[in-house]
Amino acid sequence: MRKTLLSISFLFTVSTANSAEFNMRPGLWEMTTKSDLLALVPRIPADQMQTLTNLAKQYGLDMPKISNGAATSEVCITQEMAKQKIPTFLSQNQYGCDIKDVTQTGKDYKINLICEGAILKGNGVTEGIFTSPESFTGRTEFKGVVQGNPVNERAYTDGRWMGADCGAVQPLRAHR
Template identity: 60%
Template sequence: MRKTLLALVFVSSLPVSTACSAENDMRPGLWEITTTSDLLRLVSQIPPDQMQSLMNLAKQHGVDMPQIQNGAAMSSVCVTQKMADQKIPPGFYQNKSGCIAQNATHAGNTYTWDFVCANPKLKGNGTAQAVFANPENFTGRTEFDGVAQGAPVKEHADISGRWMSASCGAVKPPQ
């Protein structure tokens, strides 16, 4: 059960950086991203040694685990001008977790895309949507259906983002 929970928390943390990567209606700079899900509410039940294993697994995929409290994961993401100008989300999934973003669409202030994950630890598909209230605020949702470390996963997460500053400081953009 705990191994499954670890895998599910990892899956739930994947979309954090991607949802903030919509296109040119987004202001470049430092963004604070908050992700909430039923799964994240279970994090407090993970023993510290297993949480460390989860953090190590995330690092293997190039993902820094966000701070998780009260069912919400908060992270800081640096969005470059190039990322803000792209018509599709940057290659976060492909480069970091073995997932590929595809079928990106844009209608008004709403951006949607699909993602497919096909690696030994994570297989399945998902969708993501971000709606920008303005260039400095968005809300969104991700859905994922697949298998994480051999355990079936059907999870969704609600995401919000707000622009913090033009300078990213020490926060590096996703590669």
């Protein structure tokens, strides 16, 4: 259960990070997501944390630094990714969720999530604003059922551009 819930928070972080189609600068971004679910991380057994670390690596990410209910990670966004309205790696139904009704008005964006998978069922919405091409803030709400357990989760994400060079950080990629 905790593994799946942390995975949901990870999904929301990635979807918030790549939502707006023209405002985001490509390059290295630092993303910080806060949620009540992330506060549960210290209670996750070591073997399950290893599974989560492996999941993150499948998406081209190192496991974020998690402390005090917040996850901080570095994400490399390519020029192509920055231009996409719906990033291709998010539209591949990784968690049984489909992205619907992506809208952008100026610097504001909104994405609706509809999840009908075997493990995850429910609806969510991600909303945010690019305060500049180099920073954004957003929130995601999800209400539904995870492995038969009711969930009503909120996550808040802030992102800031660190520079054009991603260094050793690899771009996000689709789950295989």
